[in-house]
Amino acid sequence: MKLTTMIVLLVLAVAFIAAYIYYPAQSQQLPVHGLGIRAKPSSGIAPLAVNLTAAGDYLDNHTIVKYVWNYGGSPIIETTSPAPRSYTFLTPGNYTVTLTVTTSSGETQSATKLIEVNTA
Numbered sequence: 001m002k003l004t005t006m007i008v009l010l011v012l013a014v015a016f017i018a019a020y021i022y023y024p025a026q027s028q029q030l031p032v033h034g035l036g037i038r039a040k041p042s043s044g045i046a047p048l049a050v051n052l053t054a055a056g057d058y059l060d061n062h063t064i065v066k067y068v069w070n071y072g073g074s075p076i077i078e079t080t081s082p083a084p085r086s087y088t089f090l091t092p093g094n095y096t097v098t099l100t101v102t103t104s105s106g107e108t109q110s111a112t113k114l115i116e117v118n119t120a
Helices: 003-022
Strands: 032-040 043-045 048-058 064-070 076-079 085-089 093-103 108-118
Touching: 032 093, 032 108, 043 048, 048 064, 048 093, 048 108, 085 093
Parallel strands: 043 108
Antiparallel strands: 032 048, 048 085, 064 076, 064 093, 093 108
16 A cells, blocks of 8 residues: 555544544434424314314423414414414415424424415
8 A cells, every 4th residue: 555545544534533522423312202283173264273282202301391383474372381272274375383392401393284274
């Protein structure tokens, strides 16, 4: 093997080790495993009353302290309770409902659900 090839390999190995030490693998554990939104119904004719529930397995080492619901525009509702929410969509269209949860340590996670509101 040529000396230049060996030097290149050595430099790459040192760079790899330095990057591994400088950028250690971080846990990508999310506050809620499988966070989602249950919507009943998720489509129908306007005005459409929809019951929305946060879904997912809460992990033992995380405490959810805030739930923020965005119904595809306004209003945005902030609560500390995972209790089901009800919202009536008055105008036909497609709405993306977003739920964002925040843990006591400040981690956030979001889920979305499409609601389809049709004309009569």
